[in-house]
Amino acid sequence: MTDRDPDDSQLDAVRDALADATGDTGPADPGDGEKDATFLVTHADDDSAVLRDVASGQVHALSSNPGVDEGEAVEGVVAPDPPMNVSWQLVEVHERRVIPVEESEEPPTQQSLDAAADQPVGDLTRTERAGTGELHVVTVPEADTADAVADVLADADTARARAARLGVNRVEVRSAPGVVVVRYMP
Structure with missing residues (x-):
């Protein structure tokens, strides 16, 4: 599942309900957009990466790869790409580590x-x-x-x-x- 589907905003309510059922009480799109969390890099190539919040399970597709590798844990901040907020950027990294x-x-x-x-x-x-x-x-x-x-x-x-x-x-x-x-x- 992708983080956002620009053609079907009705899925936000479904995502929020699923997140509530798994213990993530935050909305699909936080008010200020930025999110400070620990993420697992589940996919990475030269042009993009996919991060999954390890606490909520929310997936963040990055519009570019800032140098992360698949399998890394990244503590940092992601923010949505304007204007549509359908992809994300890793805007701050507090810590990175490989978890074998x-x-x-x-x-x-x-x-x-x-x-x-x-x-x-x-x-x-x-x-x-x-x-x-x-x-x-x-x-x-x-x-x-x-x-x-x-x-x-x-x-x-x-x-x-x-x-x-x-x-x-x-x-x-x-x-x-x-x-x-x-x-x-x-």
Whole structure:
């Protein structure tokens, strides 16, 4: 879905309703137009880029690429391009960082294995890391462990967006038969 469709302004009400349902109570077009947030770069080429607000999910298609790369987290300010406000510009950058999503050769910690032992297959337990970050412990059928890890790695944008929301710099995936642990780490 694009941020704005110039031919169909009636979609604004639908976008606002969907945003309300997902917890973004702001309008589709804020009053002053500028938005200060943390964004994930979901697409980037020489001429343009697409940013997704990691808190609200709102998508901002940039009219040019100010030098961002796909997979980066950018804390900054976007503003609509006048006069139609259908595309955006990244007008200020507070911080940029690459958030790698990688599989680790290390096994899950004993704490993660204990959490998995207490939950049925298909459940997820979230726990805070000592310090900064979060752990997601997922139990899966043992025969599907490798596929579950591959799914997490294939959907790296979701992991990066969560990492950006948490303010961490990397995502590490560990596994053992029947257990997948996604570690959001500083």
